[in-house]
Amino acid sequence: TSDQTPFRIPLHFCFLLLHMSVFSQSFSPCGRFLAAGNNYGEIALFSLSAALSPDATALSQKPVLTFTAHDGPVFSLLSNDSQLFSAGNGEISCWSWSLWFLSFRSSLEIPEINAMIINPRDNSLVVGGGDNNIHILDLEHGVFKSVLQGHSDYIHCVSVREREAEILSGGEDGAVRMWDSRTGQSVHCVEIYKYESCARPQYGKWISCLTTDSDWMLCGGGPSLSLWHLRSLSPTSVFPLAGCQRQAAFYQDMILAVGEGPFVSHCLLGGEVKAQIPCTPQSLNTLQINANSTEHRVGLHSLTHLGYTIHTLPTGLGNMHYLQV
Amino acid sequence: MLANVSSQIAQQLLDFFKQYLKGCLIPAFAPIPDEVIRKRLLIDGDGAGDDRRINVLLKSVTKWCNSTGTPEEGFTQYQRMMGTLAQCEFSMGKTLMVYDMNLREMENYEKIYTNIEQSITSAHEKIAECKKEIQRAKRIRKNRQEYDALAKVIQQHPDRHETLKQLEALDKELQLLSRTKENVDAKLELRKKQFHVLLSTIQELQQTLENDEKSDNDDINQESPAENGE
Numbered sequence: 080t081s082d083q084t085p086f087r088i089p090l091h092f093c094f095l096l097l098h099m100s101v102f103s104q105s106f107s108p109c110g111r112f113l114a115a116g117n118n119y120g121e122i123a124l125f126s127l128s129a130a131l132s133p134d135a136t137a138l139s140q141k142p143v144l145t146f147t148a149h150d151g152p153v154f155s156l157l158s159n160d161s162q163l164f165s166a167g168n169g170e171i172s173c174w175s176w177s178l179w180f181l182s183f184r185s186s187l188e189i190p191e192i193n194a195m196i197i198n199p200r201d202n203s204l205v206v207g208g209g210d211n212n213i214h215i216l217d218l219e220h221g222v223f224k225s226v227l228q229g230h231s232d233y234i235h236c237v238s239v240r241e242r243e244a245e246i247l248s249g250g251e252d253g254a255v256r257m258w259d260s261r262t263g264q265s266v267h268c269v270e271i272y273k274y275e276s277c278a279r280p281q282y283g284k285w286i287s288c289l290t291t292d293s294d295w296m297l298c299g300g301g302p303s304l305s306l307w308h309l310r311s312l313s314p315t316s317v318f319p320l321a322g323c324q325r326q327a328a329f330y331q332d333m334i335l336a337v338g339e340g341p342f343v344s345h346c347l348l349g350g351e352v353k354a355q356i357p358c359t360p361q362s363l364n365t366l367q368i369n370a371n372s373t374e375h376r377v378g379l380h381s382l383t384h385l386g387y388t389i390h391t392l393p394t395g396l397g398n399m400h401y402l403q404v
Numbered sequence: 405m406l407a408n409v410s411s412q413i414a415q416q417l418l419d420f421f422k423q424y425l426k427g428c429l430i431p432a433f434a435p436i437p438d439e440v441i442r443k444r445l446l447i448d449g450d451g452a453g454d455d456r457r458i459n460v461l462l463k464s465v466t467k468w469c470n471s472t473g474t475p476e477e478g479f480t481q482y483q484r485m486m487g488t489l490a491q492c493e494f495s496m497g498k499t500l501m502v503y504d505m506n507l508r509e510m511e512n513y514e515k516i517y518t519n520i521e522q523s524i525t526s527a528h529e530k531i532a533e534c535k536k537e538i539q540r541a542k543r544i545r546k547n548r549q550e551y552d553a554l555a556k557v558i559q560q561h562p563d564r565h566e567t568l569k570q571l572e573a574l575d576k577e578l579q580l581l582s583r584t585k586e587n588v589d590a591k592l593e594l595r596k597k598q599f600h601v602l603l604s605t606i607q608e609l610q611q612t613l614e615n616d617e618k619s620d621n622d623d624i625n626q627e628s629p630a631e632n633g634e
Contacts, residue, residue, distance in 0.1 A: 295550065308554060315553035331539075332546035348549035 105156035106369040116153025155195045166192035194237045207234030227258050229265045236289040253284030276317050277302040288326045299324040316350030326366040337363035410469050461488045
């Protein structure tokens with residue numbers, strides 16, 4: 080998408096680049112490619128093996144393929160074994176990783192799909208939307224199976240608790256709801272901002288990141304990032320991270336969190352922040368762990384423009400690499 | 405005598421040549437590659453050294469066989485030729501020893517090479533083991549941290565024994581109170597029944613008194629009409 084000679088780029092293109100935010104990312108099933116979606120509706124593919132190899136040039140850090148996927152921003156990207164799901168403002172598209180064609184486009188209009196996750200138990204796609212509901216799409220037949228209603232404001236994040244067949248969702252209304260995926264009923268509802276240890280009224284009550292490990296749950300956003308024990312529904316540790324966390328993940332024995340602030344935080348389950356790895360952009364939007372490759376582990380991306388950083392974590396801290404969007 | 409000596413020398417020369425060939429031209433029947441030719445030219449340039457000595461020896465042998473000088477001269481020439489022959493044999497022996505040494509050095513290097521390969525593979529294995537150990541240790545650490553986090557939450561709640569004791573005490577109190585309640589209820593029932601008996605007896609008495617009064621009145625009324633009727 081950009082010229083080789085920088086001083087020839089037209090001005091409007093520079094503005095576009097300046098205001099580009101990367102909202103979502105997903106690793107390919109083989110672990111060697113990364114797809115990133117930005118706020119202009121484009122998806123860019125990067126080749127990780129080329130960009131992160133020791134003799135990578137500036138050219139190999141540019142995307143190998145860019146295409147326009149949606150009219151609006153691409154808020155969420157998700158991969159399964161052979162397909163890439165992208166969700167924007169109203170529709171879900173499904174692209175095949177091997178042949179790069181659009182294999183499916185959903186029919187239901189769901190405004191502002193912020194989060195998607197695959198429920199492996201019944202091969203369905205759980206979609207959290209701006210209409211305060213969670214829609215479940217059956218991947219075998221391509222039809223929407225059911226709707227989970229209960230949130231009073233739009234949904235930011237969803238997660239699946241595999242062992243107990245539950246879906247967790249966090250939204251702008253500050254509540255984390257647990258749904259039984261079989262009956263579609265809300266099993267629990269926890270309002271995080273009501274707990275004194277986590278609440279940060281100066282930031283609000285919205286929950287922007289949610290991830291679960293079947294027994295434990297991490298959630299944060301307006302309230303501090305906190306670790307919850309799901310059986311007893313009690314907060315066990317609160318992480319002293321300034322700023323609002325946008326995404327968090329469990330990785331081996333650590334917790335990785337990104338959000339406001341130019342760093343990735345590595346925390347221990349006990350509540351202490353072990354390390355904060357600095358990176359270029361001012362704040363980070365998403366965090367993904369590449370489970371399919373042994374070398375290139377974690378990808379992050381940035382709120383603003385040209386930065387798309389990959390953080391490799393073979394052991395411990397690792398180092399940061401930089402890809403051009 | 406001259407013929408004998410010359411045949412001896414010829415025989416020796418032949419032997420020497422055979423050994424020379426064996427020692428220095430091992431791949432003599434194979435096509436000599438360029439490298440070898442280049443090396444030999446480098447070592448043994450333009451015929452200086454051994455080759456030159458052999459050529460000179462041959463020439464001197466033919467000259468000596470065809471010489472017509474005095475026997476002393478012939479003898480000195482013969483001595484000189486023997487000396488040259490000895491020199492050639494000496495250098496051949498040296499080259500053979502160098503060759504042996506090279507062979508043994510090669511063996512030594514092969515041994516070291518295999519040793520190093522073995523240690524590389526064992527180091528790889530150790531690395532893999534250590535990686536597995538690290539994963540195990542990380543899992544253990546994660547479990548320990550989860551345990552600690554839960555323990556922290558649990559500590560906040562009161563001790564189970566105390567709660568149980570409190571529960572027992574509350575149970576006893578409850579039982580006591582319920583027994584008291586039963587007693588009071590029973591007493592209430594008894595009193596109720598007693599009052600009921602009392603009230604019903606009173607009513608019966610009242611009824612009987614009324615009846616008596618009524619029958620008295622009736623009697624008086626009956627008597628007076630009877631008196632009036634008379």
